[in-house]
Amino acid sequence: MEETIITSVQNAKIKHVVALQQKSSLRREEGLFVVEGQREIEHCKACGYEVVEEYIRDVNVTPQVYEKMAYRGSTEGHIAVVRCQEHTLAKLQLKENPLIVVLESVEKPGNLGAILRSAEAAGIDALIVCDPLTDMYNPNVIRASIGGVFCVPTAVCTSQECIAFLKQHGIKILTAQLQDSYEYYDYDMTQGTAIVMGTESTGLTNQWREAADAHIRIPMLGRLDSLNVSVSAAILMYEAVRQRNSKKNV
Numbered sequence: 001m002e003e004t005i006i007t008s009v010q011n012a013k014i015k016h017v018v019a020l021q022q023k024s025s026l027r028r029e030e031g032l033f034v035v036e037g038q039r040e041i042e043h044c045k046a047c048g049y050e051v052v053e054e055y056i057r058d059v060n061v062t063p064q065v066y067e068k069m070a071y072r073g074s075t076e077g078h079i080a081v082v083r084c085q086e087h088t089l090a091k092l093q094l095k096e097n098p099l100i101v102v103l104e105s106v107e108k109p110g111n112l113g114a115i116l117r118s119a120e121a122a123g124i125d126a127l128i129v130c131d132p133l134t135d136m137y138n139p140n141v142i143r144a145s146i147g148g149v150f151c152v153p154t155a156v157c158t159s160q161e162c163i164a165f166l167k168q169h170g171i172k173i174l175t176a177q178l179q180d181s182y183e184y185y186d187y188d189m190t191q192g193t194a195i196v197m198g199t200e201s202t203g204l205t206n207q208w209r210e211a212a213d214a215h216i217r218i219p220m221l222g223r224l225d226s227l228n229v230s231v232s233a234a235i236l237m238y239e240a241v242r243q244r245n246s247k248k249n250v
Contacts, residue, residue, distance in 0.1 A: 006061045009068040017055070017069045017081060024135045031084045033137035034069075038076040043147030053081040071139040084137060087156045089128070089165050098125035099189070099240050100171065101233060102196040104159055104204055107133040113144025114230035115197075120148035122237040127152050128194075130159040163211045166194050172213045175204055176232060181215035189240035190247045197236075200229050 006014060019026050020034050027033050032052065035041050045051060057066040057077030069079055094100075101124055106112045112134060119127050134141065136156065142149055157165075166173055171192040176184075189195075196212070198204035209215070218227060218235055227235075 005059070006055075006065050009065055011065070013053070014061070014065055014069055017053075017079065020081065021069070021071045021139055024138065027084070027135060027137055032081055033084055033142075034071070034139065035080045035082050035142060036070060036072060036078070036139070038078045040142060040147045040150075041078060041080045044080070044082055044150045047150040049085065049150060050083040051080045052083055055079045072143060087129075087136060087154045089155045089157050089161060092126050092128075092153055092155050094125060094169060094192075097190065097192045098169075098171065099192075099237070099244070100124070100126045100128060100166070100194040101237060102128045102130060102162060102166075102194050103132075103229075103233075104130045104196065104198050104208060105133055106229075107199060109134045109138040109140035110144045111228070111230045112136075112138075113141040113149065115233045116141070116145035116148035116152050116154075118148075118230065118234040118237060119152045120145075122234075122241050124152060124237060126155065128155045128157065128162050128165075130157060130162050132156060159205065159207055163207065167211075173208075173211055174214050174216050174236075175208050175212040176217065176236060177203055177209065177215050178217050178220075178226075179215070181217040183219055184216040184236055184239055187214050187216055189243050193240060195233070195236045195240065197229055197233050200226060 017034055020032055035044050055061045055069060057063055066077060101119055106129060116127060136149060171194050173194050173196060174187060175196045196204065196208055218232055
């Protein structure tokens with residue numbers, strides 16, 4: 001039987017999609033989120049996420065209804081409602097000498113998404129988000145990560161829980177900070193390593209500075225004293241990749 005096309009923006013299903021896009025509390029309560037774009041939906045399915053509903057422009061919704069649901073433009077006319085996955089430390093399966101990125105109190109979803117995109121490209125073993133101020137399934141996280149949010153093994157926890165986890169697994173903690181630090185390329189990242197980043201405004205809290213095995217910094221050679229956190233994370237990730245690849249080729 002042919003599916004009836006939805007023509008009204010007041011349809012209950014359409015209003016539900018819009019609410020999921022806008023409200024993190026509803027995403028948490030229902031364990032659902034929204035993915036836009038054919039590429040992102042394909043990544044989502046390939047990484048084992050359960051798609052609950054799909055809406056396709058001119059197939060089961062009109063262009064006007066699709067425009068009401070869409071959070072952004074240029075999404076190939078395809079939207080899906082997807083079930084959330086659990087992101088716990090217990091679910092992380094670490095290989096020998098893992099490379100992990102830790103983000104403390106990340107606030108801007110665009111930064112989290114960009115770091116996830118870089119982490120996926122660099123083959124990072126896990127990303128741990130501590131005391132987050134945004135949720136993993138914010139539409140801007142999904143957009144900026146280009147599907148990386150579905151592919152990178154991720155855990156969400158408190159900083160205290162993360163520090164205990166890293167120490168339990170013998171993973172060296174490198175905190176990115178300007179004070180009392182070495183230039184990042186002077187530290188060996190070929191062993192089990194966690195690169196820890198703080199917020200751009202306040203940096204890392206003291207609990208991370210005190211737990212660190214070493215403090216590292218990216219040299220600032222111009223007039224500005226900092227980089228965007230997603231850019232800094234990418235630089236440090238790829239330095240670790242460079243070191244590890246160089247060690248393999250020796």
